[in-house]
Amino acid sequence: QVTLRESGPALVKPTQTLTLTCTFSGFSLTTTGMCVTWIRQPPGKALEWLALIDWDDDKFYSTSLKTRLTISRDTSKNQVALSMTNMDSVDTATYYCARARTVVKHSMGFDTWGQGTMVTVSS
């Protein structure tokens, strides 16, 4: 059974750096085709894709946020971390991590999601 769980601070101050951790089970990020990705959703608004890391440790970032984001993995702990610098009130959102699989160079979509973690940016 594949599960993912997000963890991190519920409240951060403006200009601070947010670091979130996604702890997963039921698959290995070193298996060919496996990826973990981060998505966020401001209250009442649409989903926004943030970043993805794959089985080869390749990293992909949202064009609009790439200067602020860093995604990394710890395969020994089955964890993926996302850091976002210079947090602002507009970054207040629920942050999700999800598993994505690639089969024969084509994605199978984000097939399993964590429950999400709400992050509020406020002084």
Add this chain to the structure above:
Amino acid sequence: SYELTQPPSVSVSPGQTARITCSGDSLPKQYSYWYQQKPGQAPVLVIYKDTARPSGIPERFSGSSSGTTVTLTISGVQAEDEADYYCQSADSSGTWVFGGGTKLTVL
């Protein structure tokens, strides 16, 4: 990156067919994906690679593609299908994008 455009809302009576569209310039070249999100819950993948349905997703959910528009069709809509639906696609560089979402109301 590019944009995916969805109608903000679609309404349908129970038992009827709901069609939710998603438009984007890269859709002829890239696969599309659809997610269902109910209030307070994480999204659930309902269609991948334009037309494929994950295991456990009811057969009334189907996807199609024509040019720059993809469509999620829900046949025989049930009250439990009321949710927000998001389309998604990627560009050739591995960057993903979601549409703005469509709220499906079951009258």
